Amino acid sequence: MERRDFLFMTAAALLAGCASQGSTTQGTDSSGMRFSESERKTIEAFYGKADGPLPPQRAKPGDVLDSGLRPAKLPSDLVAKLPHLPAPYTRYTLGADVLLVNRDTHAILDVIPQIAR
16 A cells, blocks of 8 residues: 555544534433423413414424524523522523523533523
């Protein structure tokens, strides 16, 4: 095998390995954190019934927030009604979805779909 062929094959093998490492890997948080029933009821009562069409669901539990997405913080009026979360967990809205996220890993732990306006 010529040196040029060897270098080409080595580069191809390295690139193939890198290509399999996507940013949409499943979340690795094993904490079991989820929205409680009381949190769900509080959030649903805060937002109420949707009057018109909402944007499609954008996130699912087990997904990882992509770096290009810009989730928003929950309104302070709603945060005051919810129990405090331990670090590194937080709640966000993304489109019409309310998310429970691990800030360290960006893993989406739970979703209340199609509720926020």
